[in-house]
Amino acid sequence: MPKPLGKEAWGTVEEVLETVREMLEMDIAYLSEFEDGVQCVRDVNGDADSFGLTRGTEIPLTDSYCQRMLDGVIPNAIGDAHSVPAVSDLEVTESAGIAAYVGVPVVLSDGTLYGTLCCADHDEKSLGGREVQFVRLLAKLAARAVEREDEAVRRSEARAHSAALAALLASLDARDAYSAGHSASVVALATECATRLGCSESEVADLRSVALLHDIGKVGIPDSILRKPGALTAAEWEVMRAHPEIGARIVGSVDSLRRLVPAVRAEHERFDGTGYPDGLAGTDIPLASRIVLVCDAYHAMVSDRPYRKALPWEVACRELEDNAGTQFDPRVVAALLSVLDGGRNPGRRKAPGSKAGRLVASQRPANRSSASAAVSPPSRPSAQSARPRARRE
Numbered sequence: 001m002p003k004p005l006g007k008e009a010w011g012t013v014e015e016v017l018e019t020v021r022e023m024l025e026m027d028i029a030y031l032s033e034f035e036d037g038v039q040c041v042r043d044v045n046g047d048a049d050s051f052g053l054t055r056g057t058e059i060p061l062t063d064s065y066c067q068r069m070l071d072g073v074i075p076n077a078i079g080d081a082h083s084v085p086a087v088s089d090l091e092v093t094e095s096a097g098i099a100a101y102v103g104v105p106v107v108l109s110d111g112t113l114y115g116t117l118c119c120a121d122h123d124e125k126s127l128g129g130r131e132v133q134f135v136r137l138l139a140k141l142a143a144r145a146v147e148r149e150d151e152a153v154r155r156s157e158a159r160a161h162s163a164a165l166a167a168l169l170a171s172l173d174a175r176d177a178y179s180a181g182h183s184a185s186v187v188a189l190a191t192e193c194a195t196r197l198g199c200s201e202s203e204v205a206d207l208r209s210v211a212l213l214h215d216i217g218k219v220g221i222p223d224s225i226l227r228k229p230g231a232l233t234a235a236e237w238e239v240m241r242a243h244p245e246i247g248a249r250i251v252g253s254v255d256s257l258r259r260l261v262p263a264v265r266a267e268h269e270r271f272d273g274t275g276y277p278d279g280l281a282g283t284d285i286p287l288a289s290r291i292v293l294v295c296d297a298y299h300a301m302v303s304d305r306p307y308r309k310a311l312p313w314e315v316a317c318r319e320l321e322d323n324a325g326t327q328f329d330p331r332v333v334a335a336l337l338s339v340l341d342g343g344r345n346p347g348r349r350k351a352p353g354s355k356a357g358r359l360v361a362s363q364r365p366a367n368r369s370s371a372s373a374a375v376s377p378p379s380r381p382s383a384q385s386a387r388p389r390a391r392r393e
């Protein structure tokens with residue numbers, strides 16, 4: 001029996017469907033969700049088999065009862081489908097044996113069309129305005145139930161996501177405390193950059209995870225290399241260069257993080273296509289990777305390391321500018337410089353005669369370090385060894 005109308009009675013889509021089907025004495029009630037021209041059955045109650053419907057069934061909206069109802073071609077309630085030409089010609093009327101139908105749109109709180117709430121029967125019915133009014137009321141309850149259920153799923157996924165992030169970061173912290181702490185610091189810069197670049201809330205959320213996890217692959221690098229106090233040899237760099245791929249495999253093994261795999265894998269791709277592991281270039285590199293690369297390099301350069309002191313922020317900013325278009329996405333560099341100029345480094349001033357957007361003098365300091373070296377291993381270790389390195393990796 002359906003639960004009585006009341007505040008606590010309408011917890012689930014299933015309850016709404018059961019109620020509407022029983023009150024209208026129909027064979028079936030179902031809720032469908034629209035996406036890309038298809039209606040997907042989210043839930044169904046009643047004799048689903050005899051209509052060829054089950055949860056997850058996808059039906060093209062073209063030439064469907066629901067589309068014609070939404071277009072106003074047919075009324076919301078049809079008591080005798082064979083007497084209505086606009087549905088009697090539909091193949092499904094015959095194949096599913098539909099004689100009666102009631103359908104109304106389901107609209108979410110923000111006004112977007114979610115799908116439809118429908119009932120159908122193999123026998124003709126006496127259906128009119130009262131039945132349609134009742135189903136419309138139930139459609140509102142269904143919309144609220146969908147929102148509650150989807151929110152619960154989102155919360156559960158968020159909890160799983162946070163737990164997975166925390167576990168992975170703890171493992172990185174145990175192996176390489178600098179990388180773990182550094183990654184956390186990069187998050188704030190990357191977030192501000194992404195916001196300035198117009199990223200959506202969900203893009204920013206994913207970016208924050210990528211910023212935290214970008215170096216997680218270092219857990220797969222041997223201690224002899226990861227914790228080596230001095231410069232790495234060419235052979236050791238080869239091993240170190242595997243960390244984005246290792247990171248992608250680790251992230252890909254966690255359901256709630258799998259969508260981040262391309263960005264984690266591409267964290268050392270360069271804008272000019274000379275990075276690794278895939279040699280992606282320009283906008284083929286995920287935006288999150290391009291943002292993290294710039295913020296990672298900046299933060300590495302202005303951090304003290306056992307093998308060198310932090311570089312002045314002016315030098316670090318100049319490195320970013322000098323490598324914009326080759327190593328870094330120029331838009332991202334401009335966004336970070338704008339962030340830094342917005343208060344983080346209040347002493348920062350445009351250099352006299354500098355171009356708009358160029359925030360420091362073009363002269364390089366004598367002891368400058370390379371931003372490339374800050375985030376990438378050298379392609380020719382012998383040449384690299386002559387230059388101070390802002391960051392090993």
Ligand SMILES: [Fe+2]
Pocket residue numbers: 214215243267268393
């Ligand atoms: Fe890295």
